[in-house]
Amino acid sequence: MANYLLGIGQGLLALVLAPGLVGIVRWIKARLQNRRGAPPWQPYLDLGKLFAKDVVISNHASWLFRLTPYLVFSSTLAVACLVPSVFVLLPFDGIGDLLTVVYLLLLGTFFLALAGLDPGTAFGGMGSSREMTIAAIAEPTIALAIFGLAVRAGSTNLGHIVAQTLANPGLAVSPGHLLAFAALFIVTMAETGRLPIDNPATHLELTMIHEAMILEYSGRYLALIEWASGLKLFIFFSLLANLFAPWGLATVLTPMALLTAGFVFLGKLALLALVVAVIETRVAKLRLFRVPELLSVSFVLALLSVISSFLLR
Amino acid sequence: MISNLFPGMVLAYSLGMLAALASGRGVMGRWLVALGAILGAAAGLALGVAVIASGTPWAMNTAALFSFAGGLALRVDSLGAFFLILIGIVAIPAAVYGASYSKHYEDGHTSLRQLGLMLNLFLLCMSLVVMADSLFTFLFVWEGMSLSSYFLVITENSQPGTMRAGLWYLAMAHIGFVFLVILFLLASGGDWAASFASIRSGAAGLPDAVRNAIFLLALAGFGSKAGIVPLHVWLPMAHPVAPSHISALMSGVLIKLGIYGLLRVALDLLGGGPTWWGVVVLGFGAISAVLGVLYALMEHDLKRLLAYHSVENIGIILMGIGAGLVFQSYGLMTLAMLGFIGGLFHTLNHAIFKGLLFLGAGSVLHATGTRNMEEMGGLIKRMPWTALFFLIGAAAISALPPLNGFISEWLVFQALLSGFQLPRPEVAIVMPLAVGMLALTSGLAAACFVKAFGITFLAIPRSTEAEQAHEVALPMRLAMGLLAFLCVGLGVVPFTVTPFFTQIIAELSGISAPPTAFNFNWTLQNTAGFGQMSPTLIAIGLLLILGLIPLCLRIFRANQKLRVSSTWGCGYTGQTPRMEYTATAFAEPLRRVFAQLYRPTRELSIDFHPDSKYFVHSIEYSSEITPWFEKVIYGPLVGVFRFAANQFRRLQSGSLHLYLLYISITLILLLVVARWL
Numbered sequence: 001m002a003n004y005l006l007g008i009g010q011g012l013l014a015l016v017l018a019p020g021l022v023g024i025v026r027w028i029k030a031r032l033q034n035r036r037g038a039p040p041w042q043p044y045l046d047l048g049k050l051f052a053k054d055v056v057i058s059n060h061a062s063w064l065f066r067l068t069p070y071l072v073f074s075s076t077l078a079v080a081c082l083v084p085s086v087f088v089l090l091p092f093d094g095i096g097d098l099l100t101v102v103y104l105l106l107l108g109t110f111f112l113a114l115a116g117l118d119p120g121t122a123f124g125g126m127g128s129s130r131e132m133t134i135a136a137i138a139e140p141t142i143a144l145a146i147f148g149l150a151v152r153a154g155s156t157n158l159g160h161i162v163a164q165t166l167a168n169p170g171l172a173v174s175p176g177h178l179l180a181f182a183a184l185f186i187v188t189m190a191e192t193g194r195l196p197i198d199n200p201a202t203h204l205e206l207t208m209i210h211e212a213m214i215l216e217y218s219g220r221y222l223a224l225i226e227w228a229s230g231l232k233l234f235i236f237f238s239l240l241a242n243l244f245a246p247w248g249l250a251t252v253l254t255p256m257a258l259l260t261a262g263f264v265f266l267g268k269l270a271l272l273a274l275v276v277a278v279i280e281t282r283v284a285k286l287r288l289f290r291v292p293e294l295l296s297v298s299f300v301l302a303l304l305s306v307i308s309s310f311l312l313r
Numbered sequence: 314m315i316s317n318l319f320p321g322m323v324l325a326y327s328l329g330m331l332a333a334l335a336s337g338r339g340v341m342g343r344w345l346v347a348l349g350a351i352l353g354a355a356a357g358l359a360l361g362v363a364v365i366a367s368g369t370p371w372a373m374n375t376a377a378l379f380s381f382a383g384g385l386a387l388r389v390d391s392l393g394a395f396f397l398i399l400i401g402i403v404a405i406p407a408a409v410y411g412a413s414y415s416k417h418y419e420d421g422h423t424s425l426r427q428l429g430l431m432l433n434l435f436l437l438c439m440s441l442v443v444m445a446d447s448l449f450t451f452l453f454v455w456e457g458m459s460l461s462s463y464f465l466v467i468t469e470n471s472q473p474g475t476m477r478a479g480l481w482y483l484a485m486a487h488i489g490f491v492f493l494v495i496l497f498l499l500a501s502g503g504d505w506a507a508s509f510a511s512i513r514s515g516a517a518g519l520p521d522a523v524r525n526a527i528f529l530l531a532l533a534g535f536g537s538k539a540g541i542v543p544l545h546v547w548l549p550m551a552h553p554v555a556p557s558h559i560s561a562l563m564s565g566v567l568i569k570l571g572i573y574g575l576l577r578v579a580l581d582l583l584g585g586g587p588t589w590w591g592v593v594v595l596g597f598g599a600i601s602a603v604l605g606v607l608y609a610l611m612e613h614d615l616k617r618l619l620a621y622h623s624v625e626n627i628g629i630i631l632m633g634i635g636a637g638l639v640f641q642s643y644g645l646m647t648l649a650m651l652g653f654i655g656g657l658f659h660t661l662n663h664a665i666f667k668g669l670l671f672l673g674a675g676s677v678l679h680a681t682g683t684r685n686m687e688e689m690g691g692l693i694k695r696m697p698w699t700a701l702f703f704l705i706g707a708a709a710i711s712a713l714p715p716l717n718g719f720i721s722e723w724l725v726f727q728a729l730l731s732g733f734q735l736p737r738p739e740v741a742i743v744m745p746l747a748v749g750m751l752a753l754t755s756g757l758a759a760a761c762f763v764k765a766f767g768i769t770f771l772a773i774p775r776s777t778e779a780e781q782a783h784e785v786a787l788p789m790r791l792a793m794g795l796l797a798f799l800c801v802g803l804g805v806v807p808f809t810v811t812p813f814f815t816q817i818i819a820e821l822s823g824i825s826a827p828p829t830a831f832n833f834n835w836t837l838q839n840t841a842g843f844g845q846m847s848p849t850l851i852a853i854g855l856l857l858i859l860g861l862i863p864l865c866l867r868i869f870r871a872n873q874k875l876r877v878s879s880t881w882g883c884g885y886t887g888q889t890p891r892m893e894y895t896a897t898a899f900a901e902p903l904r905r906v907f908a909q910l911y912r913p914t915r916e917l918s919i920d921f922h923p924d925s926k927y928f929v930h931s932i933e934y935s936s937e938i939t940p941w942f943e944k945v946i947y948g949p950l951v952g953v954f955r956f957a958a959n960q961f962r963r964l965q966s967g968s969l970h971l972y973l974l975y976i977s978i979t980l981i982l983l984l985v986v987a988r989w990l
Contacts, residue, residue: 053872064693078858103712140756
């Protein structure tokens with residue numbers, strides 16, 4: 001029971017922190033570009049404003065269009081409950097493993113892409129088509145990175161992977177883990193719609209991917225979708241932070257341990273936000289048809305990770 | 314009780330055939346035919362359930378029938394029982410659907426008599442295939458199944474292309490049949506009357522070369538039925554032209570009997586083999602999966618698209634079975650069990666969701682009169698039930714949780730991911746490659762079904778036919794609803810059926826997994842806790858959150874207003890279907906990414922205004938992908954046959970005198986041969 005409550009607790013934590021994380025990345029980016037930028041808490045204000053606005057939907061849209069924001073939000077939140085952020089219960093966490101996490105996220109993408117097609121605009125279809133292309137090509141990399149981690153841990157359970165690295169700190173700097181980290185980092189940029197794959201700040205029709213897909217959304221629907229994309233960023237950051245560098249995660253239920261874990265986790269998030277912001281200021285957006293090349297680089301990295309994990313086992 | 318089920322099944326199918334022969338027309342006739350099929354399939358299903366529940370095989374031999382070949386020997390073991398259940402699960406909805414769907418064949422162009430007769434015969438033959446217990450029985454009913462399904466494929470024989478597709482199917486089925494005849498005669502040492510029991514006991518003593526030859530022949534012979542690449546060419550031709558409930562049966566059940574045959578020969582009769590067997594099966598599976606989905610992506614004919622997805626899913630099933638064979642050859646029995654369970658479960662799941670999708674495609678075809686997705690759109694408002702059921706099928710085949718496709722793909726993934734336990738690195742390295750290909754397959758499948766559902770059902774209708782579409786009749790909706798319910802049910806509570814797979818595999822191959830290895834209570838768990846997940850809890854969690862969001866929005870007083878307005882068109886008003894994204898456009902990025910494979914040819918002709926190049930009259934654009942297999946493999950093959958046929962044609966002059974000469978020469982030659990040899 002405590003297991004489930006902790007999962008829900010971590011989900012709620014993610015829910016609260018996710019908009020802030022998006023804000024932090026934007027704020028660091030603004031500073032790096034010599035802009036003053038909006039304050040880090042701006043996304044909270046945006047969400048509040050969107051929730052207060054009317055929803056306008058297209059006259060061609062069906063019930064699917066109205067269901068999708070709820071479905072995307074709930075599947076992403078469900079994943080946030082599964083991914084360890086500050087606490088990990090060892091040795092078992094039998095609700096969902098890494099594969100489940102990946103496929104639950106795909107569930108959200110699937111419906112979002114359908115909703116992009118629903119109002120019948122060219123932009124929505126364009127966004128859906130591109131989003132599904134990138135999601136499909138990123139999939140093998142994710143699976144292989146999971147394999148790379150699972151080989152050493154002997155499990156696809158998130159708890160097992162964390163426990164294995166905690167028990168053998170040397171694993172974190174093993175070639176298998178480092179390569180898998182690099183592969184998953186590239187995938188993170190693709191899946192969360194970051195530069196150089198997609199530009200979250202643009203609304204230039206011809207280059208956008210994620211934003212084109214959700215162009216017809218407004219009001220509370222848009223708020224739910226924006227919140228869900230924030231959650232997705234949070235989830236990928238948590239995976240990167242805690243699967244590869246699990247130190248600081250609380251393994252016992254004491255207030256002290258939880259508090260320390262919370263601060264360590266915030267530190268890790270801030271570090272990743274800084275890295276992402278630096279990358280986003282340094283690189284230009286890739287042409288759409290160069291993206292598969294980048295993703296095949298990540299695929300090769302993941303494959304090398306599996307092979308080296310395998311040989312060094 | 315159990316002994317009455319088999320005669321009941323034969324009786325029901327026979328009555329169905331008689332009803333078809335009598336007329337098969339009108340409401341009464343169509344439903345009588347369907348009733349025969351429904352009752353027959355239900356009796357078969359009950360027989361399967363009884364055998365699995367009791368754990369004891371059921372057998373009978375009609376020595377009087379075909380006494381020259383040892384009689385018609387039948388035996389239902391757990392594997393056969395599983396496939397009987399699978400036939401029943403798809404055949405019952407398909408028959409209900411068919412009774413209503415075949416109404417539009419009452420126009421006089423189509424023979425309902427042939428359709429009804431062959432439907433019942435086809436179902437009977439399929440049921441007998443999984444019961445057959447001797448060489449002759451198996452080959453006899455296998456051929457009956459191929460022939461009856463051929464007549465079902467050519468039901469709409471007045472439509473262009475149907476006969477050609479039927480010919481391809483017939484040719485591929487018989488190439489496969491030749492392999493099977495050689496296989497069984499090799500295994501039995503030339504004895505036509507051999508029972509499976511004697512083949513089984515004799516197989517252990519066969520030299521390795523013969524065993525390998527039998528395995529390869531089984532892969533080719535059963536592979537041509539299952540549709541593994543490169544023997545898949547008949548699927549995208551035959552499935553679209555057949556009536557939709559027949560497509561559902563062929564894609565859901567018929568091709569699965571190829572899997573049945575492979576399991577029967579490789580696991581049961583031969584009792585497993587060297588590692589390379591598993592690697593070969595795994596390799597063909599991976600190639601079929603990836604190529605199947607890649608070709609499906611480029612397809613805009615809804616039923617052809619689904620046919621290519623059958624190739625893909627057969628690939629996924631074979632990946633599970635191949636992994637199982639590899640593990641078995643190294644004695645890693647719990648892992649082998651995991652692979653086989655994944656393969657078998659995916660067999661069941663694919664039968665259900667592909668049956669559902671073909672019935673859904675049939676409803677769309679029924680309502681719009683076209684299979685071309687580019688002429689559809691907006692059907693979700695006109696056919697809400699069909700759209701909902703098709704969406705469930707599409708999500709299930711894309712392996713999205715919490716539906717059944719996800720569970721079996723998860724199990725196959727777990728089997729492949731456990732590959733690191735293999736002692737030999739050169740074999741184990743195959744596994745990550747397979748994992749990558751399986752992941753690519755499922756990602757592309759999701760993209761393909763966003764296209765299939767999105768273009769067909771969403772947005773604005775692209776043709777007047779689509780605009781005037783109507784929801785299909787109640788029996789058709791019921792049939793789809795039943796299958797959709799199973800997709801959800803098996804996804805949320807898979808552990809209600811998974812223990813039976815353990816039993817089936819254990820009985821088939823003698824693999825016994827320790828009872829604690831598979832914890833299927835509320836959580837699915839891989840051997841030794843390699844991976845765990847609880848589909849039930851995930852489904853409950855998703856539903857809970859889904860319900861809580863609107864509640865929270867109300868509690869926190871979010872704005873509940875909703876206005877309906879026209880779609881934003883950059884200031885341009887008057888949105889038309891021509892502004893929508895098309896299926897071709899949707900698949901274009903992937904076509905470019907995989908251009909090396911597709912080798913697309915483009916033709917663009919622009920008709921300018923005679924006075925100025927700045928005004929365009931019309932633009933014509935057409936693009937096609939290279940059909941490699943038809944062109945490179947089958948093209949030359951067909952050419953050789955055509956050349957030979959042309960040469961033989963010279964013998965046929967049409968002159969009676971010449972034929973009399975041929976006859977007398979042949980007769981004299983035969984007499985001479987008979988005298989001196």
